[in-house]
Amino acid sequence: MVIEHNVSLQPYNTFGLNAKAKSYCNITNETTLTEVLKTENNQPLFILGGGSNMLLTKDIEALVLHINLKGIEVINETEDVVFVKAMAGENWHQFVLWCIKHNYGGIENLSLIPGNVGTSPIQNIGAYGIELKDVFESCEAINIKNQNARVFTKDDCKFGYRESIFKQELKGEYIITSVTFKLTKQNHKLHTDYGAIKQQLEASNISKPTIKDVSNAVIAIRQSKLPDPKEIGNSGSFFKNPVITIEQFKKLQSNFPDVPSYKVSDSMVKVPAGWLIEQAGFKGKRFNDYGVHNKQALVLVNYGNAKGSDVYRLAQLIQKTIKRIFDISIETEVNII
Ligand code: EPU
Secondary structure, three states: OOOEEEEEOHHHOOOOOOOEEEEEEEEOOHHHHHHHHHHOOOOOEEEEOOOOOEEOOOOEEEEEEEEOOOOEEEEEEOOOEEEEEEEOOOEHHHHHHHHHHOOOEOOHHHOOOOOEHHHOOOOOOEEOOEEHHHOEEEEEEEEOOOOOEEEEEHHHHOOEOOEOOOOOOOOOOEEEEEEEEEEEOOOOOOOOOOHHHHHHHHHOOOOOOOHHHHHHHHHHHHHHHOOOOOOOEEEEEOEOOOEEEHHHHHHHHHHOOOOOOEEOOOOEEEOOHHHHHHHOOOOOOEEOOEEEOOOOOOEEEEOOOOOHHHHHHHHHHHHHHHHHHHOOOOOEOOEEO
């Protein structure tokens, strides 16, 4: 177990922010993880996965445990389905590509989402009509205080829109070490209804898509709209899409007839925050080294040497402006540290 001090976290967060960790330990096996949790319990700990959903506004006065557990294995299968267990430190997109290579279906719509397998259940990642919960079988996690291992079933996780028990009741209590997925081996159920996917497949003249075709379509759409964190620092959607009541929505629609929306239930409607932010005039706005992406207003970006605190101030200005113009509160999806 090697503990380093005063380590820059710039390479480990997709926003590319240069915050420092007071101390840092790279965790590559579960024995080390248990050992560190036992021996280093006299100081604050900070659990770092793929660093793709956080805005570091300051240095981390804690021991950062960087979860880099690796491995993918098939643990069970029938003629139709396969149960694949992936360790928490596997890169999410590499895992999706591994599944596609083996013709395991279910997560092709989640191609190119930044981050790691281990953090995917925490915010129930989702895109293009699919959420992690649709393929989630279970996950294993270690209790930070007593180091007991626990298996969480889908019900245990209480998944919601970008939500789970790990962001609520059990926040900061467990470290997810692996996730098991239930995927299809044949008769894949493709989800290609999402407008952009349909158009992308049509443009490529594909009428009977395979899971690889769907993955390629999603990759093309994401690349055309979302900045690559390797080139421009970002954390994907910075805000969640707000869910409002039908009454609120009707009022909004009377002032802004073009507002897009998705029905959530008979009484609730989801409105795209990207649309609200664009209407408020922020899309493509750049302030020094940070700003709002020019192709998707939901994404805040670091062009080089931005400070997390500057990005956070911009986020707060956006929230205030949206509240003033539309009387809607938008919450951050990204964790503000
Ligand atoms: N829109 C605008 N201006 C913008 C962005 C979007 O007017 O700058 C409008 C679009 O025209 C469209 C609507 O908003 O009518 C929805 O846009 P889009 O399809 O891009 O999806 P989104 O709701 O903005 C969500 C997820 C994304 C995911 C896409 C596709 C959230 C917070 N975000 O974005 O997730 O890729 O749907 O399924 O739910 C992420 O979480 O990091 C992420 C990228």
